[in-house]
Amino acid sequence: MFWLGIAILGGMLSKKPDFVITNMVASASLGLELDLYALASKIPEIEYEPEQFPGAILKFKDPDPKASLLLFKNGKVVCVGCKKREMIEKTIQKTIKMLTPYAKRITKTKKPKIEITNIVASANLHLELDLYKIAYKIPDVEYEPEQFPGAILKFRNPKASLLLFKNGKVICAGARNEKEIKQSLAKAKRLLKPYAEKPSRR
Numbered sequence: 001m002f003w004l005g006i007a008i009l010g011g012m013l014s015k016k017p018d019f020v021i022t023n024m025v026a027s028a029s030l031g032l033e034l035d036l037y038a039l040a041s042k043i044p045e046i047e048y049e050p051e052q053f054p055g056a057i058l059k060f061k062d063p064d065p066k067a068s069l070l071l072f073k074n075g076k077v078v079c080v081g082c083k084k085r086e087m088i089e090k091t092i093q094k095t096i097k098m099l100t101p102y103a104k105r106i107t108k109t110k111k112p113k114i115e116i117t118n119i120v121a122s123a124n125l126h127l128e129l130d131l132y133k134i135a136y137k138i139p140d141v142e143y144e145p146e147q148f149p150g151a152i153l154k155f156r157n158p159k160a161s162l163l164l165f166k167n168g169k170v171i172c173a174g175a176r177n178e179k180e181i182k183q184s185l186a187k188a189k190r191l192l193k194p195y196a197e198k199p200s201r202r
Contacts, residue, residue, distance in 0.1 A: 019185060023080060065082060
């Protein structure tokens with residue numbers, strides 16, 4: 001029992017930051033030439049106000065998938081709101097099926113190549129952070145508590161930004177895959193640990 005207790009304690013002390021993906025941003029080309037005015041007039045889920053923005057917005061309100069897409073005339077799209085690549089692929093295929101009957105021209109029939117450009121994840125570093133000290137000691141940290149309660153830590157490699165809170169909770173944005181998220185969180189924990197007030201129990 002003694003060694004089991006030591007093993008459990010050691011695991012708690014060396015606990016790695018865990019994370020949950022909350023949003024993925026991806027771009028793709030549908031292989032369609034689109035008339036955004038016609039789409040907005042025929043499909044209720046599409047909004048188009050060209051005087052405000054050159055793209056139309058397609059919103060899927062169903063939970064499967066619950067996502068939004070920016071649509072452009074050349075068939076390029078930006079998809080937001082999905083939490084898994086499989087869901088992005090499903091959303092893109094559903095969009096192609098919906099828009100093809102109204103397309104001005106079909107330019108490609110191959111399966112679209114999807115590029116994930118940004119992943120947002122929430123995580124816990126399991127540290128109580130002194131944000132004032134961190135902002136003072138670490139050059140790549142911005143902290144203006146009168147404007148926002150969190151500090152911003154920016155990494156160049158991997159390219160990511162972390163929103164830091166006192167209780168050790170963080171929001172990571174800018175990574176393109178889970179490996180980069182893990183690298184960013186591990187790097188952040190190593191960097192911030194000397195400035196932690198105490199391990200967080202949350």
